[in-house]
Amino acid sequence: MPRDVPDIVIGRLPLYLRALKRMEQDGIEITSSHELGRHLGISSAQIRKDLSHFGEFGKQGTGYNISYLREQIARILQVDRGWKVIVVGTGNLGRALAQYRGFQPRGYHITALFDNDPEIVGQRIGDFEVFPPEKIADVVRGEDIKIAMIAVPASEAQGVTDQLVEAGVCAILNYAPINLAVPEHVHVQYIDPVIHLQHMTYYLR
Amino acid sequence: MPRDVPDIVIGRLPLYLRALKRMEQDGIEITSSHELGRHLGISSAQIRKDLSHFGEFGKQGTGYNISYLREQIARILQVDRGWKVIVVGTGNLGRALAQYRGFQPRGYHITALFDNDPEIVGQRIGDFEVFPPEKIADVVRGEDIKIAMIAVPASEAQGVTDQLVEAGVCAILNYAPINLAVPEHVHVQYIDPVIHLQHMTYYLR
Numbered sequence: 001m002p003r004d005v006p007d008i009v010i011g012r013l014p015l016y017l018r019a020l021k022r023m024e025q026d027g028i029e030i031t032s033s034h035e036l037g038r039h040l041g042i043s044s045a046q047i048r049k050d051l052s053h054f055g056e057f058g059k060q061g062t063g064y065n066i067s068y069l070r071e072q073i074a075r076i077l078q079v080d081r082g083w084k085v086i087v088v089g090t091g092n093l094g095r096a097l098a099q100y101r102g103f104q105p106r107g108y109h110i111t112a113l114f115d116n117d118p119e120i121v122g123q124r125i126g127d128f129e130v131f132p133p134e135k136i137a138d139v140v141r142g143e144d145i146k147i148a149m150i151a152v153p154a155s156e157a158q159g160v161t162d163q164l165v166e167a168g169v170c171a172i173l174n175y176a177p178i179n180l181a182v183p184e185h186v187h188v189q190y191i192d193p194v195i196h197l198q199h200m201t202y203y204l205r
Numbered sequence: 206m207p208r209d210v211p212d213i214v215i216g217r218l219p220l221y222l223r224a225l226k227r228m229e230q231d232g233i234e235i236t237s238s239h240e241l242g243r244h245l246g247i248s249s250a251q252i253r254k255d256l257s258h259f260g261e262f263g264k265q266g267t268g269y270n271i272s273y274l275r276e277q278i279a280r281i282l283q284v285d286r287g288w289k290v291i292v293v294g295t296g297n298l299g300r301a302l303a304q305y306r307g308f309q310p311r312g313y314h315i316t317a318l319f320d321n322d323p324e325i326v327g328q329r330i331g332d333f334e335v336f337p338p339e340k341i342a343d344v345v346r347g348e349d350i351k352i353a354m355i356a357v358p359a360s361e362a363q364g365v366t367d368q369l370v371e372a373g374v375c376a377i378l379n380y381a382p383i384n385l386a387v388p389e390h391v392h393v394q395y396i397d398p399v400i401h402l403q404h405m406t407y408y409l410r
Contacts, residue, residue, distance in 0.1 A: 001410065007246050014403035022384065041212050077407050085402070092304065096297035097398070102382040106399045146409050147402065171405035173398060177307040179227065187408050189401035193302070193378060194311045196394035197290070197352065198219035200376035202282050203392050204351050205206065 001076070005053045012050055013073050015040055020070040032063040084111040084143055086169075088160050089151035090120055090130055093175055097149055099126045108147070112139050116156070133163060140167035147171045154178040206281070210258045217255055218278050220245055225275040237268040289316040289348055291374075293365050294356035295325055295335055298380055302354055304331045313352070317344050321361070338368060345372035352376045359383040 019039045023031055033044035033051075040047075051057050051069075054076055058064040074080040085108050087097050098113055113128045114136055115121060121132045131139065139145065148169045152160055157176035164172060165186055172188045174180055180188050224244045228236055238249035238256075245252075256262050256274075259281055263269040279285040290313050292302050303318055318333045319341055320326060326337045336344065344350065353374045357365055362381035369377060370391050377393045379385055385393050 010407050011404050014400040017403065018400065077403050078409060079403050079406055083406060092297045092301035096301055099297065102399055108399065108402055147405070171409060173401050187405040189405055191396065191398060191401065193396060194307055194313065195219040195223065196378050196396065197313055198222065198282050198284050199216050200352070200392040200394055201284055201288060202215050202218070204283060204376060
């Protein structure tokens with residue numbers, strides 16, 4: 001893989017992937033950076049520049065073969081294989097994540113749930129048994145887990161993060177409304193619905 | 206407001222706002238496009254260019270006054286006032302949204318919940334009574350609601366969207382894993398955790 005691709009470029013690749021999958025499902029075989037850009041609200045020049053970090057994916061004037069480009073982006077993102085994921089926190093949000101059907105078809109397999117409430121530990125939620133936090137290290141190491149989703153209250157999120165990182169997790173999707181401190185090799189993404197609401201509120205004139 | 210600011214620029218303003226608020230909470234008074242860029246992983250040139258769409262917010266060499274810039278961005282985004290929001294769907298995710306404490310302090314006030322399950326309609330979830338979908342139009346018009354969050358199954362999301370748009374909603378935060386068809390004046394943002402997982406998966410080498 002090329003080094004030093006800006007993170008903001010990497011962040012756009014999943015959007016390209018999703019748009020290409022949709023086009024493929026619609027039976028379209030060839031697209032252009034203009035058409036892809038129109039779908040995504042991104043300039044065609046930006047799309048060509050983003051993709052140029054990774055090679056040549058289309059010929060001038062003939063456009064992109066959609067299934068080829070989709071496969072290549074999936075390979076670049078490493079989502080052409082399966083990944084095991086754990087969920088920490090089984091409140092309403094954790095339960096929603098455990099039962100969300102959008103993960104499995106895209107290669108993310110929830111493997112275990114954790115909660116620190118003794119009344120919830122040992123229960124089953126959907127297909128999963130809930131484990132206590134003391135089991136995090138065992139499960140992460142035993143199952144070679146790299147990815148975790150955090151759905152605990154803000155006050156507990158940093159403690160959980162420290163445990164996850166110590167056990168070997170290096171990618172965290174954080175739903176708690178707090179910024180997490182992590183070592184440099186650990187990646188964190190934040191789900192913050194207010195950011196999306198604010199984006200749309202601009203247009204409410 | 207200036208016309209024709211690219212949507213991708215608008216989408217970065219909430220990130221600037223969040224970073225500026227954090228700096229302010231940390232007692233910092235002045236920042237630069239370089240420092241702000243470092244926090245956000247965006248180039249300083251991009252930040253200056255983004256802000257230049259809306260005016261002059263700092264002097265060359267002296268940096269930005271954080272509280273002034275924060276106020277100006279809040280004004281541009283129209284988040285310097287309160288907005289009422291409704292939630293459709295009261296499964297695990299809808300319940301989590303209804304109880305999420307991050308909306309109110311940032312000016313988004315959940316006003317009503319809706320569900321089509323007769324057993325849930327009339328119940329209270331947190332501070333809210335659950336109304337049937339037939340009440341959407343009344344509530345949206347009566348309370349002058351512009352913003353809705355959709356947390357229903359994918360199969361129901363388009364029908365709910367049509368009802369919301371018909372009633373006058375023009376900003377939708379969609380958690381259902383499906384693309385929504387809406388008229389041009391309606392804005393939709395998607396919360397898709399897989400996009401964030403894929404972004405991080407790139408780095409798991």
